Amino acid sequence: MKNVKYAKCVKCGKIYEATPNLTNCECGGILDIVYDYDYIKANLTKEKLAARPHDMWRYRELLPIEETTEPTPLRVGWSPLYEEPRLAEKLGLKQLWVKDDGQNPTASLKDRASAMAVAKAREAGAKVIACSSTGNAASSLAGNAAAAGLKTYIFVPSRAPKGKVAQLMTFGATVISVQGSYEDTFELSKKAIEKWGWYNRNAAINPYLSEGKKTVSLEIAEQLQWKMPDYLAISVGDGCTIAGTWKGLKDLYAIGFIDKLPRLISCQAEGCCPLNRAIAENKDWHPMEENTLADSIAVGVPRNADKALMAIRESNGIVVNVSDAEIMAAQKLLGMTCGVFGEPAGVTGTAGVKKLCEQGVLGKNDTVVSVVTGNGLKDVANAIKACGEPITIPSDMDLLLKAFADKGIVVE
Amino acid sequence: MKNVKYAKCVKCGKIYEATPNLTNCECGGILDIVYDYDYIKANLTKEKLAARPHDMWRYRELLPIEETTEPTPLRVGWSPLYEEPRLAEKLGLKQLWVKDDGQNPTASLKDRASAMAVAKAREAGAKVIACSSTGNAASSLAGNAAAAGLKTYIFVPSRAPKGKVAQLMTFGATVISVQGSYEDTFELSKKAIEKWGWYNRNAAINPYLSEGKKTVSLEIAEQLQWKMPDYLAISVGDGCTIAGTWKGLKDLYAIGFIDKLPRLISCQAEGCCPLNRAIAENKDWHPMEENTLADSIAVGVPRNADKALMAIRESNGIVVNVSDAEIMAAQKLLGMTCGVFGEPAGVTGTAGVKKLCEQGVLGKNDTVVSVVTGNGLKDVANAIKACGEPITIPSDMDLLLKAFADKGIVVE
Numbered sequence: 001m002k003n004v005k006y007a008k009c010v011k012c013g014k015i016y017e018a019t020p021n022l023t024n025c026e027c028g029g030i031l032d033i034v035y036d037y038d039y040i041k042a043n044l045t046k047e048k049l050a051a052r053p054h055d056m057w058r059y060r061e062l063l064p065i066e067e068t069t070e071p072t073p074l075r076v077g078w079s080p081l082y083e084e085p086r087l088a089e090k091l092g093l094k095q096l097w098v099k100d101d102g103q104n105p106t107a108s109l110k111d112r113a114s115a116m117a118v119a120k121a122r123e124a125g126a127k128v129i130a131c132s133s134t135g136n137a138a139s140s141l142a143g144n145a146a147a148a149g150l151k152t153y154i155f156v157p158s159r160a161p162k163g164k165v166a167q168l169m170t171f172g173a174t175v176i177s178v179q180g181s182y183e184d185t186f187e188l189s190k191k192a193i194e195k196w197g198w199y200n201r202n203a204a205i206n207p208y209l210s211e212g213k214k215t216v217s218l219e220i221a222e223q224l225q226w227k228m229p230d231y232l233a234i235s236v237g238d239g240c241t242i243a244g245t246w247k248g249l250k251d252l253y254a255i256g257f258i259d260k261l262p263r264l265i266s267c268q269a270e271g272c273c274p275l276n277r278a279i280a281e282n283k284d285w286h287p288m289e290e291n292t293l294a295d296s297i298a299v300g301v302p303r304n305a306d307k308a309l310m311a312i313r314e315s316n317g318i319v320v321n322v323s324d325a326e327i328m329a330a331q332k333l334l335g336m337t338c339g340v341f342g343e344p345a346g347v348t349g350t351a352g353v354k355k356l357c358e359q360g361v362l363g364k365n366d367t368v369v370s371v372v373t374g375n376g377l378k379d380v381a382n383a384i385k386a387c388g389e390p391i392t393i394p395s396d397m398d399l400l401l402k403a404f405a406d407k408g409i410v411v412e
Numbered sequence: 413m414k415n416v417k418y419a420k421c422v423k424c425g426k427i428y429e430a431t432p433n434l435t436n437c438e439c440g441g442i443l444d445i446v447y448d449y450d451y452i453k454a455n456l457t458k459e460k461l462a463a464r465p466h467d468m469w470r471y472r473e474l475l476p477i478e479e480t481t482e483p484t485p486l487r488v489g490w491s492p493l494y495e496e497p498r499l500a501e502k503l504g505l506k507q508l509w510v511k512d513d514g515q516n517p518t519a520s521l522k523d524r525a526s527a528m529a530v531a532k533a534r535e536a537g538a539k540v541i542a543c544s545s546t547g548n549a550a551s552s553l554a555g556n557a558a559a560a561g562l563k564t565y566i567f568v569p570s571r572a573p574k575g576k577v578a579q580l581m582t583f584g585a586t587v588i589s590v591q592g593s594y595e596d597t598f599e600l601s602k603k604a605i606e607k608w609g610w611y612n613r614n615a616a617i618n619p620y621l622s623e624g625k626k627t628v629s630l631e632i633a634e635q636l637q638w639k640m641p642d643y644l645a646i647s648v649g650d651g652c653t654i655a656g657t658w659k660g661l662k663d664l665y666a667i668g669f670i671d672k673l674p675r676l677i678s679c680q681a682e683g684c685c686p687l688n689r690a691i692a693e694n695k696d697w698h699p700m701e702e703n704t705l706a707d708s709i710a711v712g713v714p715r716n717a718d719k720a721l722m723a724i725r726e727s728n729g730i731v732v733n734v735s736d737a738e739i740m741a742a743q744k745l746l747g748m749t750c751g752v753f754g755e756p757a758g759v760t761g762t763a764g765v766k767k768l769c770e771q772g773v774l775g776k777n778d779t780v781v782s783v784v785t786g787n788g789l790k791d792v793a794n795a796i797k798a799c800g801e802p803i804t805i806p807s808d809m810d811l812l813l814k815a816f817a818d819k820g821i822v823v824e
Contacts (some may be wrong), residue, residue, distance in 0.1 A: 103517065105515065114419065146750070147752075162792045165788070166788065168742060170748075171753065175803065176804075176812065185807065192812060331582060332582060333585045336584030341579055377575050380575045383578035383579075384581065388583050390580070390588065391589065396600070403588070
């Protein structure tokens, strides 16, 4: 890879050659891929980009793949970025965009990391990929791997919503549903991966995956014609996504494509916010219980804490924790105002923005991009809890009139 | 609209001015939008198209909207068309493409019609849109209307899967769940629309909607560089989608963008196939029960029978009915081989192609496009029925080894 110098441990600084099957540093630290920005500057221009297909591989000079590596089969990335003037007005912001990353092949941002995993597994000559996941990494890996003809072993906590499990089974993965926490799930996957030598798609072990995730911020920048907002809000669980998002922004800054770095807004659930607590208290992070309906970010022991905390701090970021009720309210608000249906963890970023507006931290001079990280169809049970049930009647106009009257619905 | 001549009844031939709130002909027949192909030829070139944004409005010269009508807010269309050599080989076809139209904002092809409904409602100055639907037309209307700031009243049969209902409620629609068949649902919506004068998004009443749906075949043609396959397979319920698909192909042929018309393959469920039965027996269609798990195409009284039957016959089409078991098998096959997760009705087209291959009707000289019309996440319960449950164990390697042994899983 001419664009990549090496991988470097974020903890001890040790340097590794960027081979396709890299895992953690021997000290236990996470590795970071270090690029040759001079090479990239000489080889990538905005004009070149503009002519390319609309998927994540358009940014290949900024990605840790061999020049000969083929794009993966599913069309990942280039999700829509909607400007939302009505929601901006409701919240009291100058300008707001919603990036609907639920519009990906398996309906979450995790497709970006999983497509990268498939690309790197192919480079490594692997035929089997494994991961543990709260659900979305799993279903995206299963889908992207199936399309590429690779086999998958997937470990999910038994709390994973049915939609995600249905995806896994349909994509033909061997699925192990672990009765326990995400941490228990992760540990079992780790042992199995060690035993059988599968290609490892655990995002905090495989340093390439957050490089896939960073394409979300590369896209946001390009979709905004390289004019960056003041803030970028995103939900945080394991920490890989916010770390990747920041990496993408720093890459673009380093090659001169953008001249401003937005501040990150790290949004976690009140019931599980070890990273935000660490920032707020300016201390190390400590494990927490996993008490939130936002299953994708219910991560009590974040596996990528180092990179995530570094990203939030470097960006002079803001942290905000939201209750499950606030998450459900944001889900409904996004649906009603924007026609965007996010899963609970997916809308947690928007819930955080809303809360910061109410607290007066954000206001009428601020421009914000809020990333919705997963589709609400993945977790229908919680959506119905949030939004209620329909009017149910036989086919009869009198009963319809009565139902409207009972519910106080005045027809326009 | 300079590109539109008028609307014409497919039954009696009566001509109407193409005003935005057209409904059926006074004879009860469905209207068809008639274009001025000379005008379109003079104003649309393949090169012009190539430079446009990737959504359905790129085809505006071929769509019945005013030149000043803005694109609707959600990004509808330009779903991926995947070439699937491994599935083609499994089925014994020369070449096969899968168009994953579950990759739309509300996860079904119906977004194309609903975006058109929103565009025309805006032209009509309407603030409220209503429809009845087996589910997808409903959720797509609710989402597209919410994004445009329009109010919706939606009638669905109470059998509609939870995923679709969750979408409706999240998008803020007023939802009436009708205890009865789709026909009962349609009748109640009709009465309510008459009473309150809402803009009518019932696809077989509003002639503009199949014009939105036709963008699926416009895209297929463009994505194949205007080289058409021998066959185009699609699931059929109300008849509007296959009629729209055919209209798009004929439009392109009329303006000289393609020089071959594929034969349509009309795929219905054995338990509800009034249109295919009419073709097979070369008779008029008659109502049927709605006995299939493929809820979106469980339409016993198809509302757009005339246009659909005409399309199948004109294209020298093939009809094929599949059992629920064949639908479930196709769902799993698409998932495992292509990484595409379709809902039962969504994969019925592929189930039909598979059956025709097994029957020897299609074979190694044939090229086929199969459209997947909706995302499997909309109907998780049936996906789990089709694909089974995962291995469920505590976090323990010995139990994992035992579970693999019990299930006969040999780890590679």
